[in-house]
Amino acid sequence: ESQTEQAASAPGSPDPFNVTNGDTVWFRVDEFPVYPGGADALSKFIAESFTYPESAKKKNIQGRVVVGFVLTKECKVTNAKIVTGISPDCDQEALRVVNSLPLFQKPAMVKGRPVAYHFTLPVHYALN
Numbered sequence: 001e002s003q004t005e006q007a008a009s010a011p012g013s014p015d016p017f018n019v020t021n022g023d024t025v026w027f028r029v030d031e032f033p034v035y036p037g038g039a040d041a042l043s044k045f046i047a048e049s050f051t052y053p054e055s056a057k058k059k060n061i062q063g064r065v066v067v068g069f070v071l072t073k074e075c076k077v078t079n080a081k082i083v084t085g086i087s088p089d090c091d092q093e094a095l096r097v098v099n100s101l102p103l104f105q106k107p108a109m110v111k112g113r114p115v116a117y118h119f120t121l122p123v124h125y126a127l128n
Helices: 002-008 038-049 054-058 088-099
Strands: 017-020 023-026 063-071 077-084 108-110 113-125
Touching: 038 113, 054 088, 063 088, 077 088, 088 113
Parallel strands: 023 113
Antiparallel strands: 017 023, 063 077, 063 113, 108 113
């Protein structure tokens, strides 16, 4: 543990993790979490799960909503928040979809141990 603390306090390098209420959430990990079926399956789940809000269609709102969340050691999505939003309805729909994600197959790993990981996920809104 002390090596991690020394590395984290090295000059000029931001901490690879954040501690809130005694919970450590990592931003940089040795192994990224694994979604069942991989990144393509994750994109497919989002595309099939989300509904383009009618209000956004009417106003021709397009763009990217970025949702940040913590993926726990148990592979659950928690603390989802909008990092970059485009409209209240689009933001809410992106949050709903992210909160409905199934359990990931494998958590993020640091030195061979499962850790909570701060994940950011873009949700694209494009009218055809």
